[in-house]
Amino acid sequence: MSENLISVIPFTVHSFQADVNANARISALFNFMQEAAWQSAEKLGFGFDYLMAHNLIWVLSRQYLRIQRLPKWGEDIRIKTWPSGQEKIFCYRDYELLDSEDNILLQSTSAWFAVNVENRRPQRTSTFYPETASDFPAKIFPDRSFQKLSWGMEDVLSNTLSVGFQDLDVNDHANNTRYIDWLMEGLPLSFLKHHFLAELEMNFLAEAVYQDRIAILQSAEGSERYNHRLQREADGAELFRAQTRWQPL
Numbered sequence: 001m002s003e004n005l006i007s008v009i010p011f012t013v014h015s016f017q018a019d020v021n022a023n024a025r026i027s028a029l030f031n032f033m034q035e036a037a038w039q040s041a042e043k044l045g046f047g048f049d050y051l052m053a054h055n056l057i058w059v060l061s062r063q064y065l066r067i068q069r070l071p072k073w074g075e076d077i078r079i080k081t082w083p084s085g086q087e088k089i090f091c092y093r094d095y096e097l098l099d100s101e102d103n104i105l106l107q108s109t110s111a112w113f114a115v116n117v118e119n120r121r122p123q124r125t126s127t128f129y130p131e132t133a134s135d136f137p138a139k140i141f142p143d144r145s146f147q148k149l150s151w152g153m154e155d156v157l158s159n160t161l162s163v164g165f166q167d168l169d170v171n172d173h174a175n176n177t178r179y180i181d182w183l184m185e186g187l188p189l190s191f192l193k194h195h196f197l198a199e200l201e202m203n204f205l206a207e208a209v210y211q212d213r214i215a216i217l218q219s220a221e222g223s224e225r226y227n228h229r230l231q232r233e234a235d236g237a238e239l240f241r242a243q244t245r246w247q248p249l
Helices: 026-044 048-053 176-184 189-193
Strands: 007-012 056-067 076-087 090-098 104-116 156-162 195-204 213-220 225-232 238-248
Touching: 007 026, 026 048, 026 076, 026 090, 026 104, 026 176, 048 056, 176 195, 176 213, 176 225, 176 238, 189 195
Parallel strands: none
Antiparallel strands: 007 076, 056 104, 056 195, 076 090, 090 104, 156 213, 195 238, 213 225, 225 238
16 A cells, blocks of 8 residues: 555756756755655645645645755656655655666655644644555655754854745745745855755744745854754744755765
8 A cells, every 4th residue: 555655756857947067956856846745645635625625735844855966957857755654733755856777866854734724723634634645655764853953053144035926836925945045045156066965954934925024044064064044034033944964066
């Protein structure tokens, strides 16, 4: 039964999804994973349409990934994804990104929950999650658990931006993949041109909506590890935390 929960979706890295080094942008990889998750959830009966019928939407809460290699512009890849567990309010989903020879380029695990559209309150999985999707395949990182990220260093303002119309998704808030792009905007161009992201862990803490002014803050731990925060300027609300590890190209 668990094999029936695994979906494999093909993608191609197009020119508009490539960075200055002709590698897939990190946000493009997250777009691929998000699309694969949507297709998988729809196929298994708990996707967007199912949740909307129950006045619910999916919200990404946590995600962790390790990258072995970034796919190149023009490369054909496949995303393998499956629901990997559930507890209380959280539903877990894992991913593998494979090249044409089945080499693993990326592995990731994520935690999602469903919120009521009207009051934005999280719902227990037992109220909406189908029993038919409970015999889960193995987790990619079985010994890893999600925690709220924290660090003892003071973060420094590195950039600011405004949420625009093109940042919004069907839930009328900034799509979670935009947070990844904003994180990158806090790092120097000279650093980004000569490093690739090897590891990333994220906490999505609050929504960003149209015309919010966002402060991008960060601190460095050595030369290849960074802490990142996104904060709404109007009320100081923290929207996002992340920690990254980079390697030279």
